[in-house]
Amino acid sequence: MKAFVFPGQGAQFPGMGKDLYDNNATAKNYFEQANDILGFDLSKIMFEGSAEELKQTKVTQPAIFLHSVVTALVSDDFKPDMVAGHSLGEFSALVANGTLSFEDGLSLVFKRAMAMQKACELQESTMAAVLALPDETVEEICREIDEVVVAANYNCPGQLVISGSVKGVEVACEKLKAAGAKRALVLPVGGAFHSPLMEPAREELAAAIQETNFNEPKCPVYQNVDAKGHTVISDIKTNLVSQLTAPVRWTQSVQSMIMDGARTFVECGPGKVLQGLVKKIDGGVETTSL
Template sequence: MVAWLFPGQGSQYVGMMQGLVERFPQARQRLQEAEELLGYQLGRICFEGPEELLRQTRYTQPALFVHSAIVAELVREHLQRDAVAGHSLGEYSALYAAGVLEFADALRLVALRGELMFAAGQQLPGAMAAVIGMPAQEVERLCAELAQELGRVLVVANYNSPEQVVISGEVEAVQQALERLRAAGARSVIPLPVSGAFHSPLMEPAREQLAQAIRETAFRRAQVPIYSNALAEPLTEPDAIQRALIAQLTAPVRWLQILQRMYAGGVRSFYELGPGRVLQGLVKRTLTGVTIAGIDTAEDVERVRAQSVVQ
């Protein structure tokens, strides 16, 4: 069985999508459609940067979605898919690839999500950090202790692999957690360049407005199961997908559990559709005896089309 995976924030890079748009008229058309809907030149930000601009969540999220959606369209007829999942923002790309959302509807939600998360980050400033080489339960325990001591928000936001979790919370709490986690034996603790405490209660100001927009958007039954970030369970029904997507903003991303559930369900080939190689790395560190590949550039798409591995 084959799973399509879609990356989230942190996978963007200056020059992303450019080769696809130059090579495939279909990609050029999609980007044009996206720019009309967004009201700004997304292509220029993706192709030319600067990186600081592309890194702003209000631009990063539409950029990642459009890139991944284009790749999904270009390989749809050439690559088997039995299940899909996306990391955080990537869940929206996965919903598009599974036929749950129309392109324009998904992009509207993604653009709104980016704006709301940016605003929430301004309203309730937060930070995030990756913690490597410490068991998740130990990180959870230390975060809970420190949160209680300080009276601040501090939670585990992503369960990425057996070796890596991400913490999220108020700036002071995350800064103190860096010291405490290092002292407690974490191999590495790396602050992340993000504009808010994503997947934590600090995103609550964004949740209600996004929830309303999600409820007002037409969701269809998924053509293949989509493994939800919040539940790590395969969903196909529109109502269940909407509820899980609303929960996603303030709940942890259970990526490790998603990969384990997919593997238990028979998935042995994983393709990352979109920019970068982050998810390929997480699969590699989580599962053995599986095939892992990425489809990011025009060359990658050409290779998949040449092999045309539809079963």
Template sequence: AVRIVNKRGQFMQEAVPVGEGSMAAILGLDSDKIVEICRSVEAESGEAVQAVNFNCPGQVVIAGAVNPVNKAIEALKAAGAKRAVLLPVSAPFHSTLMQPAADRLAEVLAPIEIKDITIPVVANVTAQEVTSGEEIKKLLVKQAAMPVLWETSVRNMVAGGVDTFVEVGPGKVLTGFTKKIAKGMTALNVEDAESLEKTLAALGK
């Protein structure tokens, strides 16, 4: 799994030369409006720019080629976005420009057997639960070049009865998003020994 993750990162970095892609966080504008404006700019410019990370209410990230991203930023500001923040990233992740990476990832995953699972995973490319190993493999490929539906994923988990979220990994970015999406739910994080102890205590373990 770690080797595949390493390959995935390599493929995504190589899909678009450094400096040719861009990402920006758009704050304070309806997500449907962001999608609409990106589609308009994309159609007009003939270059890729899409809404790719639906993080939480009032925050959507766009990605694509540098020029159309800049054009979209101006159009989004004119449409009422409170802020547009260019992100310090090396590629336009989760946009259609990542399709070459998805294709290469599919080749790596092809001979790998992913077994069916008993505890469902919510795939952020569909925001739906999945347990089929074959379906998980397909979604892992799609996820490289398709939007991350984080807000809808969290809402669907809450609707399914989830009331506690634990972010595992450095930082608390997803915890912050989750608190804005699922107000009143328990949102914890584990990034080191201290936060692990705090989380275990909060869970009564």
């Protein structure tokens, strides 16, 4: 069975999507449509913008979504038995498997990006990558700190991202290094994604999701919140909302897909980050990209 997976924030690069736009008429239409829906020239920033311009949340999230979704939709090889996305990538996965229309998916991603940006501005917050410690050790150290700091991304065994207040993350990094972490490095991100500090954004996104039409999915989506495959619309909606303040259980999602029969993982979108993570989770599966 084939699992198609979609990357999240951080996969962007200058010039992304230009090949698609130049070489495929259907792709070009999607890009033009996206510019109209958003009310600004996203394509121009993707093709000509600097890394700095692409790093703005309101640009990054729709840019990665657009690149990922169009890659899947214009490919003859896109025949998924299951889909999943890392954080933002879950929205790309839901358009690819027919749960959301392209227009609704893009609108939701943009609303999510703006809501997250606002939440980031309410309190100074950040994230940090932690290498070579057991998940349980990281969780325990975060619990002991008298600040908001939580495990946010379970990327692969021995690679976890924590998220919280600037002070909470700094204190956690010191304690994690003392506990034997190979690295505990603060990341250049604008806020504490997948932590309780995203609560204001979660409320905004919940309202937008309630107003959006969801269709029966063509195949299960393995969602970040519980790492299980879902086809029931009400469950998918609930999990999408919860995702903003809950951790991304990527390791567990990949393990669930493998348990359910996935033997090939195909990455759709910019970069090859997810292929690398999948290989670290289980070296026995095949990985490729569209």
